[in-house]
Amino acid sequence: MDCINQLAQCLNQGGMDSGLAQFISIFLGVVLVATFPLLVTILLIWVERKFAARIQDRIGPNRVGPFGLLQPIADVVKLLSKENITPAGADKPIYNLAPPFMVAAVLLVWAVIPLTPYHFGVDLEIGALYVITVASIGTLAVMMAGWASNNKYALLGAFRVVAQLISYEVPLAMAVLIPVMLAGSMSLQDIVKAQYGMWFVFAAPLSAILFFISSQAETGRAPFDLLEAESELVAGFNIEYSGMKFAMFFAGEFMHVFTNGVLMAVLFTGGWIGPFAEQAPLLGLIYLLGKASVWYMISLWVRNSVPRLRIDQMMDFNWKFLVPMSILNVLVIAFLLQVIKQVGLTPIDPNNFIQNLPQTVVLLLGNVFVGYIMLSWVRSKGRQARAADEAKKMPAAAVHAVGD
Amino acid sequence: MNVLNEWAFIGVFFLIAPLLPALPILLGAVFAPHKPNAIKTATYECGVETVGDTWVQFKVQYYIYGLIFLVFDVEMVFLFPWALAYKQLDFFAFGAGLLFIFLLTDALFYAWGKNALTWE
């Protein structure tokens, strides 16, 4: 934002009317911030395919350009040349608006992400809430896509996707509450700056895991990708889309996963914080992208390794496990924060690593406690279910034994 | 005034963000062939002809999930300012938040018990 103001002043001094100068500099800033993730996405297409290939013990794209690096360009050219078949009876305005809006919902998140100590789109004072808000716009776009295709399978697919998306927004928002609580501010830049002393992933690992799992589900990534499973429900809500519109849905999904990686980095692992980040802002950007890439790789790793969940398993997992766990997590951390305050362990200087240690250890123990409770509860449920299964099999085995 | 500037950025972003992906789509419309015929534009149903009205079966389950999500969304809305101001507050704030969350968790367990959360 500072750069934008400086550019506006520059133009103003050059003789332009100040309001117009402001508008032009805002416009340029927006275009710059919005183009960055689109360019990253082009690289991501290659990364995804190579990574998936290596995990599956094959090579992946390696013909187009060195190491297959130009493969995304080949993909884009191919998709550009595909015919845009609009199904008969489709609601044209809504049908055409859905793909751009889905991508826009992801792009909008980048407006508030602090890229370096001094460069960001805007530092909204409600940054964290804005991120969650924009996620809910994406679900609307999916609904519109499913409806406007005039295809009942697309509509069914869209309903399931929307049910999944709205369900997993609850633990996502609850997990975001913790960094807000720990930092005392919703602004993403403040949250990053509050991690000088200790990254939040050490003080609240359970929230990080909750956020990670929920964001995987929000983007429709394995193990939650029943709805884009190519072998299942005939491709779901984007079945009637072809050509570039389909490409936009896919590109939007890759961008969303990377954006979630960036959000993980900002909210839990310190964003642009690293040695010499204040003096050389470019280093801050590199740290942020590096951390985001680590989280992105982890999500790719999970995607290529685990089987998918059925829709009822997904919903049960969310409402009967994740939501209670996130609620318990919020309560326990809130309680421990108060206790820490009373006992006097609150770090006086939040930027000091050593002073942050006692608080971090206490919160970490709280997290472990919550995790232990939830996991042992799930274990006992699992044991009950297994015992019930054995009991059902038992009479049949007894009958067999008697009959011999 | 500076705050309004920030939101002007967001406002312009809201306008530009759908336009940027629309550009490749328009480019595609220019380069792609455009030869619609009755078979290509027919609704896709695994290769079979569509019979009858396109009607989606009404499942109460979707609506219930939507309602429970709505209630938790409003709960989130209340919890965000609470979490924001939490560090400056004392145990009374924790108690108030605990009561608030506890009542809503109660509702969740009620829904659970009544099998409203099971996807049939």
Place this chain on the structure above:
Amino acid sequence: MVVGGLTPQAIAFGFFTILTLGGAFGVVLNKNLVRGAVWLIVSLFGIAGMFVLLSAPFLAAVQVMVYIGAIGILFTFAVMLTRSMTNMRQRFTTQWWSALIVVGLLFVFLMSGVIVPVWGGISPEQAGDVVATTTDLGVALVDGNQFVLPFEVASLLLTAAIIGAIVIARQHEEE
């Protein structure tokens, strides 16, 4: 910057007014139910913009998150689940004049309540001077002298909503 006598705030206000009212007209006048739901969402975006202009960004985010992200979705669920896809049109009811009278009276009542401050005792000019941050809202929500009771009652209300919804849905299932 002044364009033809209008400040940027005025232009933004005009834009959001057009969005809100235009969306509302779209909801009422459009015979296609799903298009109506889309216009409703447009109108709600306009209201969110108004909140931003009133220096209440938190409320704007709440508006988008709850109204558009939850209620808008519920609306579209309801509309799409209870109508066949080929029959999305609804006839206008013939008693629109009685609705007009009722809504007109309600409008007059609300506007007089705003202009002559019968609620809260502060006039719109005074309300415009109040500047509070979201942190103040958070403190106020749990302050024993301020809003902690409405805070808890709100959660009771939400609990009642869930229980009511489940009761009604189960009745429907058993039919």
